[in-house]
Amino acid sequence: MKKTGLVIAAAALVVAGCKKTQFAEVERTSGDADFTHYIAVGNSLTQGYQDGGVYEEGQENSYPSIIARQMKLVNPDMDDFEQPMVNNTGSGYMHLEYINNEITVISPGDTTTQPTEEDASWSTWGESMKSIKYNNLGISGITLMQCVAMDDNEKIINNIILGGASIDIPFPPISYDIPGNPFARFMDFGDNPHFLLGGGTPIQYVDHIRQSEATFFTCWLGDNDVLGFATSGGIPTEIDGTLLGLGTVQYGNLSDPIMFRQKYDSVLTAFSSIGAEGVCATIPDVTVIPYFNTFTVAGIKQDYGYADVWIEEGDLNGGVTQVRVATENDLILLTAKDDIEGGSGASETDPLTNDRVLDAGEVNACQTRTIEFNNAIQSSAAMFNYPVVDMHGFLEKIKPGVMMEGIGIAPEYISGGAFSLDGVHLNPRGYAIAANEFIKVINDYYGSNIPLALIGSYRGVIFP
Amino acid sequence: MKKLFSLLVLAGSTSVFAGGFQLNVQSARAMGMGGAYTGFSWSTESVFFNPGGMCNLKGHNFTLGGSLILPSVSLQTPSTDNIDATSPNATPIQFYYGGQILDNLFVGLSINNQFGSSSSFDDAWEGRFIVQNIALKTFSFQPTVAYKIHDYISVGAGFIITTGNFAYEKAIPVGSVDTDYGKARLSGSGISYGFNAGIFSTILDNDKIRLTFGASYRSGQKLSLEEGTAEFTDIPLSLQTSFPASTSFTGELNLPSVISTGISATYKMNEKNSIMVVYDFNYTGWSSYDTLAFDFANEDTPDSKTTKDWQNSPTHRFGIEYVFNEMIYVRAGGYYDISPVKDGFVSPELPDVTQFVPTAGFGVQIGEHFGFDLGWFHQDAQRESDLTDAGFTAKYHRMADGFTFSATVKF
Numbered sequence: 008m009k010k011t012g013l014v015i016a017a018a019a020l021v022v023a024g025c026k027k028t029q030f031a032e033v034e035r036t037s038g039d040a041d042f043t044h045y046i047a048v049g050n051s052l053t054q055g056y057q058d059g060g061v062y063e064e065g066q067e068n069s070y071p072s073i074i075a076r077q078m079k080l081v082n083p084d085m086d087d088f089e090q091p092m093v094n095n096t097g098s099g100y101m102h103l104e105y106i107n108n109e110i111t112v113i114s115p116g117d118t119t120t121q122p123t124e125e126d127a128s129w130s131t132w133g134e135s136m137k138s139i140k141y142n143n144l145g146i147s148g149i150t151l152m153q154c155v156a157m158d159d160n161e162k163i164i165n166n167i168i169l170g171g172a173s174i175d176i177p178f179p180p181i182s183y184d185i186p187g188n189p190f191a192r193f194m195d196f197g198d199n200p201h202f203l204l205g206g207g208t209p210i211q212y213v214d215h216i217r218q219s220e221a222t223f224f225t226c227w228l229g230d231n232d233v234l235g236f237a238t239s240g241g242i243p244t245e246i247d248g249t250l251l252g253l254g255t256v257q258y259g260n261l262s263d264p265i266m267f268r269q270k271y272d273s274v275l276t277a278f279s280s281i282g283a284e285g286v287c288a289t290i291p292d293v294t295v296i297p298y299f300n301t302f303t304v305a306g307i308k309q310d311y312g313y314a315d316v317w318i319e320e321g322d323l324n325g326g327v328t329q330v331r332v333a334t335e336n337d338l339i340l341l342t343a344k345d346d347i348e349g350g351s352g353a354s355e356t357d358p359l360t361n362d363r364v365l366d367a368g369e370v371n372a373c374q375t376r377t378i379e380f381n382n383a384i385q386s387s388a389a390m391f392n393y394p395v396v397d398m399h400g401f402l403e404k405i406k407p408g409v410m411m412e413g414i415g416i417a418p419e420y421i422s423g424g425a426f427s428l429d430g431v432h433l434n435p436r437g438y439a440i441a442a443n444e445f446i447k448v449i450n451d452y453y454g455s456n457i458p459l460a461l462i463g464s465y466r467g468v469i470f471p
Numbered sequence: 472m473k474k475l476f477s478l479l480v481l482a483g484s485t486s487v488f489a490g491g492f493q494l495n496v497q498s499a500r501a502m503g504m505g506g507a508y509t510g511f512s513w514s515t516e517s518v519f520f521n522p523g524g525m526c527n528l529k530g531h532n533f534t535l536g537g538s539l540i541l542p543s544v545s546l547q548t549p550s551t552d553n554i555d556a557t558s559p560n561a562t563p564i565q566f567y568y569g570g571q572i573l574d575n576l577f578v579g580l581s582i583n584n585q586f587g588s589s590s591s592f593d594d595a596w597e598g599r600f601i602v603q604n605i606a607l608k609t610f611s612f613q614p615t616v617a618y619k620i621h622d623y624i625s626v627g628a629g630f631i632i633t634t635g636n637f638a639y640e641k642a643i644p645v646g647s648v649d650t651d652y653g654k655a656r657l658s659g660s661g662i663s664y665g666f667n668a669g670i671f672s673t674i675l676d677n678d679k680i681r682l683t684f685g686a687s688y689r690s691g692q693k694l695s696l697e698e699g700t701a702e703f704t705d706i707p708l709s710l711q712t713s714f715p716a717s718t719s720f721t722g723e724l725n726l727p728s729v730i731s732t733g734i735s736a737t738y739k740m741n742e743k744n745s746i747m748v749v750y751d752f753n754y755t756g757w758s759s760y761d762t763l764a765f766d767f768a769n770e771d772t773p774d775s776k777t778t779k780d781w782q783n784s785p786t787h788r789f790g791i792e793y794v795f796n797e798m799i800y801v802r803a804g805g806y807y808d809i810s811p812v813k814d815g816f817v818s819p820e821l822p823d824v825t826q827f828v829p830t831a832g833f834g835v836q837i838g839e840h841f842g843f844d845l846g847w848f849h850q851d852a853q854r855e856s857d858l859t860d861a862g863f864t865a866k867y868h869r870m871a872d873g874f875t876f877s878a879t880v881k882f
Contacts, residue, residue: 028545028868030553105709411862413600414644424644459549461597463644463652470647470707 035081038454040284042082046142046221047071048154048212048274050231052441053145054190055090057427057434059114060100060125061147061190065427066090068435068465071143071225073442077457090143091136091193098189099125101428103421105471110421112428133192144215147190150231152262154212155273163201164256166209167246170196174203174250183250201251216277224278224285225445227398229271229380230293232262233373237293238431240340240362241369242325261323261376268383275391286449287388288396289381294338294370295402297420298430302339307347317358320366330358336367341420341430394452396444412463416440424467435465493727493755494563494587495806495848496538499875502846503802503832504790507751509685510733512671514879515567518579518615521687521731522627523671525577525617529881531570536844536877538563544590546819547866550597556819557591565877579615581629584608586726590820599642599652601861602820609635609694609726613667628668635694635724636660643714647707653714657765659699663692663726681737691728691759697721701767718769728756733788743797749804751788757781757811784811790830800834800844810854817856822867826852832875840882846875 047053047069054061055069066072075088099115102123115122146169153169156162166172171187187196194215198207216224236243236259243260278285293299304316316333333339339347343363346352352359365373381399388395405425408417416437417423420430425437433441439462446457498516501508508520515534517524540563544556563584571577589606592598610633617627637660643653669687676682699722703714733751740746764776790804805828812823832846848871855866 028543028870029555030545030547030866030868033547033552103709110709409862410860412597413641413861413863458551461550463597463600466646466651467644468646470645471709 033456033458035458036454036456037082038450038456040449040453040455041222042078042085042455043222044086044142044220045071045075045078045088046216046219046224046283047074047145047227048216048224049145049227050149051145051147051190051432052230052438053143053225053227054147055143055145055438056147056190057429057432057438058100058102059427059429060096060098061093062097062100063093063095065097065100065435066092068438069143069145070433070438070442070445071145073439073460073465074225074445075142077442077446077460081455081457086142088142089139091133091139091141093126093132094128095126096123097126097132098129099123103428103469103471110471132189133194136193137195139193140219141193144194144212144219146188146194146212148188148231148235149191149212149228150235150258150262151228151267151270151274152232152258154228155270156209156211157266157269159200160253162209162211163199163204163251164246164248164253164258165211166196166199167204167248168258169194169212170199172199172204181250185246203251213273213277216274217281219281221278221281221283221285224283225288226274226278226285227288227396228274229267229384230290232267232380233290233377234293234431235259236261237365237369237373238298238340240360240364241321241323241366241372242362257324261372262380264376264379264383267380268387271383271387272390275387275393279391284393284453286394286396286445286452287384288445289384289399290377291398291402292377293373294365295406295418296431297418297423297426298341299338299365300418301341301420301430302343302347304333304335304337304339307339307352311347311353313353316352317355318352318364318366319358319361321361321364321369323369323372325361327361330355333359333364334367336370338365338370339363340365394448396448398441398444401444411440412461414463414467421468428468434467436462436467439465493729494538494540494561494584496540496563496846496873496875497565497583497585499536499832499844499846499877500800500802500834502830502848502873502875503800503804503834503844504749504792505751505788505804505806505828505830506786507733507749507788507790507804507806509669509687509731509751511683511685511735511747511749515569515579517627517671518567518569518581518613518629519583519667521669521671521685521733522579522615522617522629522667523625523669523687524685525569525579525615525627526575526619526625526671528569528571528577532568532879532881534565534567534877534879536565536875538565538873538875540871540873542869542871544822544870545868546598548597549864554592554596557593559589559591561587561589563587565875575619577617577619577627579617579627579629581611581613581615583611585611585633586635588821592819594642598819598863598865600644601818601858601863602639602641603654604638604640605820606638607635607724609633615667622673624670624672626668626670628666631665631667631689631692633663633665633692633694633726634660635663635696637696637699637724643703643706645707645710645714650705650707653706653710654704655714656702656704657699657720659696659720659722661694661696661724663694665690665692665726679739681735681739683735684733686732687730689729689731691756692726694724694726695721696723699765701765701772713771713773715769715772718767718772720765720767722765725759727759730754730756743794745794747792747794749788749790749792751786753786753788754783755786755811756783758783760811780813780816781811782813784809798836800836802832802834802846803830805829814856815859817854817867818858818861819863819865819867822854822856822865822869824852824854824867824869826850841878841880843876843878848873
């Protein structure tokens, strides 16, 4: 009896003692940063765009909203992070279905099966939201060029690109209608300064930054100054500005690096002038993303039996210079899928068109420009004492595939786990990974200890 | 879209059995003295610790014992302040027989659980893609013979048959509209063979002093899981060719070899009272555990291979025993265990730590024929490390208390 009692007593002691392995709650701190009013500026990545559209679930998992969610753990009193939300399916988006034993990407407008179409409210989305001051100022498609105008002409052009322009007078009959950026409709861009378009005062993107009351910001601008060019296969977009005396206006080409630096300085000046602290991010090498790597020349030869892959080679302004056989240095865009399945590119007479290919020359131009832009971002941020998240380096690091929380992540289409179905933008898990890169730099620089987001809690690709 | 789809989901993320999964609870008496038992000879446990030491047994001796191990593991990650693993208590058993059949010939049998590990987490915990639940349990049977060459030196050897049961559950990072992630359950069993040999020497034995020495080698064993069952659940329809509801797999678990040497020195105060100090040095061949691979019968299921890259690791064991009136045995000791797991390979299912572990115990001998022993150890250590292959970082706090009780009958 005696010894049994002893064993039980000892065991009871141990069981009581077991709780001691628990780690104490970590005391959370904002460090030197003030997260009270967090503002995010950027493009589609910031707006939460994914699967080829902006939709409710995507926005809820934008990287800024993930950062804000984590920030709240160190500063529970911070202002709510307001985003210009769309309803349900928003602009419509791509999803996967399992058809004839194959995983198939279904885009809005596809007739084969039920696509995820835009929400009924999308056509008028944003119109009643212009007076609201949002925390997430991300606009899909926006370039750094469009954020700040250096002269009057640019003010006119930026205002048209972002806010649209419309003249409709019966006599003399003039009808001129250019839609603005549909993803920018939540923001008020004032009046276009051109006398034909109202001759009023524009509100620039950078003005919204000045009025944002930010105490803290993340700035991931500049991607579209390369990406827009790259995803179009190196073909700039054009606006007919003849009526306005502007001739043909091109945008969506590679931005000028000197202007890039000046405009980046302007954005950071705007934040600095209101005393905000924050963090900037470099832009990735766009050619690393699945959009450019899913179809390769070798892959097309092997999977589709092409002897050679014929392409149109373009100049940097959308013109075609020659038709030639593609090499491994030419990148075939994800959008070439239907063309390839239809047999295009198999012969010299039916090459893959310029808009389906980022040829070697264009790749080179993109990469060179990306390095120049990133140098500009680094030195501009250094000038204002803001830290920089090296997204360029990070994407290089995960290029061969990495493991995070036991989950395989790679810049591979569908199987890579982090990119959405458009092959350019991230999915919620990818955005959580990006958010963590921001958080690490914020913690490191400002001495805060924002806990990292759990990437496993954010969904990857939804398989059928 | 042909060949678009290569699955990364299982690769590299299967990590099993970090932590020395060797159970060092094979004797209540040894446990009282830091687990040392190679360098002295006292009772039936020599069959396991050093077959050469069996030759001091008289008559027929039976020991039956069991342990209760109460583990507790908590983690802190860059995302979460505290996560408690729900590791179940372990109850390994031991049975030893040793007896003299001729003047110089002895036979023995050892049945025990030499390897084991069991760890559980909440199904939805943040490391679920590494492990949710895992369990390994082995039973080893070792018939043994020993031969006394002369009074001062004896040798022994045994043949080991080990059966092992293994089960492992983890989440798979593929989701659908209805499910957040899939689940894999691997289970299997297998048999392995090995041997255990030892030499024992009484260097000096007089009225005052006894000095003994022992050395043993327990071979490594390859535990083959020949017909393991892999079950996949909650898998999206489009991926069920890669992760079918059920398939079989083969795998191999390398159980390590152990080289041990030990010494003991006893000072006899009188006929009935003495004091003994012991020291053991173990060298465990964990480098055998360099990779862990599962090959699935279903061709589309990505085979899994995990680099463990463990290192051979030494353990120092020492203890002291005071014998009072040839009836009460009081023991204390400890061991210093150097982790075989390098930084970058520490896994949540059993985070191994280099640590000093104190132990204590006592025994009571009631007459000539009956005795019992109780041993205790207490582990408490922390470690911070990555599991690089899985992209998982944590700070671990691991505690365990173990009790071993055994009863010995001699006739």
